[in-house]
Amino acid sequence: MRVLVAPGAFGDTLSASAAGEAIASGWARTSPGDMVDVVPMAGAAQGFVEALHASCGGDRLEVDARGPFGGPVRGVVLLLDDAGLRTAYVDSASVCGPDGEARRAPENASTAGVGDLVAAAIEAGAARVVVGLGAGVATDGGAGMLGALGARADVPLDAGPAGLVGVATVDLDAVRARLGHTELVVATDVASPLLGLFGAVRADGPGKGLDEAAVARVDRVLDAYVVAVCGGEPARRRIADLPGAGAGGGLGFALLALGASVQPGVATVADRVGLATAARVSDLVLTGTGAYDVTSREGTVVFGVASVAGDALRPCVVLADRVEVGARERRAMGVEAAYAIADLDGAERFASGPAEALAGLAARVARTWSPL
Numbered sequence: 001m002r003v004l005v006a007p008g009a010f011g012d013t014l015s016a017s018a019a020g021e022a023i024a025s026g027w028a029r030t031s032p033g034d035m036v037d038v039v040p041m042a043g044a045a046q047g048f049v050e051a052l053h054a055s056c057g058g059d060r061l062e063v064d065a066r067g068p069f070g071g072p073v074r075g076v077v078l079l080l081d082d083a084g085l086r087t088a089y090v091d092s093a094s095v096c097g098p099d100g101e102a103r104r105a106p107e108n109a110s111t112a113g114v115g116d117l118v119a120a121a122i123e124a125g126a127a128r129v130v131v132g133l134g135a136g137v138a139t140d141g142g143a144g145m146l147g148a149l150g151a152r153a154d155v156p157l158d159a160g161p162a163g164l165v166g167v168a169t170v171d172l173d174a175v176r177a178r179l180g181h182t183e184l185v186v187a188t189d190v191a192s193p194l195l196g197l198f199g200a201v202r203a204d205g206p207g208k209g210l211d212e213a214a215v216a217r218v219d220r221v222l223d224a225y226v227v228a229v230c231g232g233e234p235a236r237r238r239i240a241d242l243p244g245a246g247a248g249g250g251l252g253f254a255l256l257a258l259g260a261s262v263q264p265g266v267a268t269v270a271d272r273v274g275l276a277t278a279a280r281v282s283d284l285v286l287t288g289t290g291a292y293d294v295t296s297r298e299g300t301v302v303f304g305v306a307s308v309a310g311d312a313l314r315p316c317v318v319l320a321d322r323v324e325v326g327a328r329e330r331r332a333m334g335v336e337a338a339y340a341i342a343d344l345d346g347a348e349r350f351a352s353g354p355a356e357a358l359a360g361l362a363a364r365v366a367r368t369w370s371p372l
Helices: 016-030 048-056 112-123 143-148 173-179 200-204 212-230 237-241 247-257 265-273 275-280 301-311 327-332 346-350 354-369
Strands: 002-005 035-038 059-066 072-082 085-091 128-132 183-188 261-264 284-292 316-323 337-340
Touching (some): 002 016, 048 072, 085 112, 112 128, 200 212, 200 247, 212 237, 212 247, 237 247, 284 354, 301 316, 337 354
Parallel strands (some): 085 128, 128 183
16 A cells, blocks of 8 residues: 655644654554655645755755844745756745744834845845745735845835835835846735735734734735835736735735735645645545644645545545544545544653654554555
8 A cells, every 4th residue: 555644734843744754654553564655745834945845855045034023033945946947945934933022013023034035045046936925923015025125115114014104115126126037936825915804914913913903003004005016006006905915914915016926835835746646646645734623724734635635536634633623524625534643542642742642643543544
């Protein structure tokens, strides 16, 4: 029997690679004769570059970048040869992710570090830059990124939405000259616009520490910022309404303003690692996630892997910390069965940490699904 193991990260507990190794080792305890292929997966939100590097190799370029509040952080750009095209993959969450100051000063958080990574990718000779827009603490419409790439404005671009108060002009000529013929791609699992009731600020702002008054204030500031970037005519500012413009705290908007195309994050990783081919030569597809619940829909690793398995006419099984999806919902997602670490007894669950618990669950699942 040939088994494809394609999990995502288990929150902050296990990376996709570590989860894949744990599942494979547990499966081998029960069915050592099975052939197990491990293909770590990710969407744009978590582990984007790590999953690609694990499966595809490539050159990891470490970059000194700015964190959301200006402090130094270490970011990574992954350089791969994609059919003769040197492509750089950037994980925005790696430089815009959780920060101790975030909830105290969310209106000062900036995306400048993403611009530092994109600039490094261009200097490394990338003809194509794919930016994975994951969750971060900034909601500045990508202004910080634009500033880091050379944009000029009549207000500071690297001081978060608070710094954009009163913005009237944003000049992108220097950014476009720096990009030259470099192709930009937005990889995102979020289809929200930048502004309005379903926009980045109202949907994600409260989770980043913006209270009701701050949400309204930041939305107004970003509305003026859109006019400064695009112009006031409705047709020109329509970029802010496109699906994905609100991703990454509005990074999607800034990249779209530079002519970027948009593609789903999970599909981006799946295509690059050859997930469909691996599924077709397998008898069973396993995936995994921290919580398999009602949020595990389109745009998540579980949904993406299950879709690929379904196209290949292969059963898909989910392993998770906990499972909160009923049989009907599960089958609607293309998942044949789901198993939870939470269902193991206490000794198995906590004896040797999360990796060992996941391996133990995989060993149990193999008794059901492998011919042994």
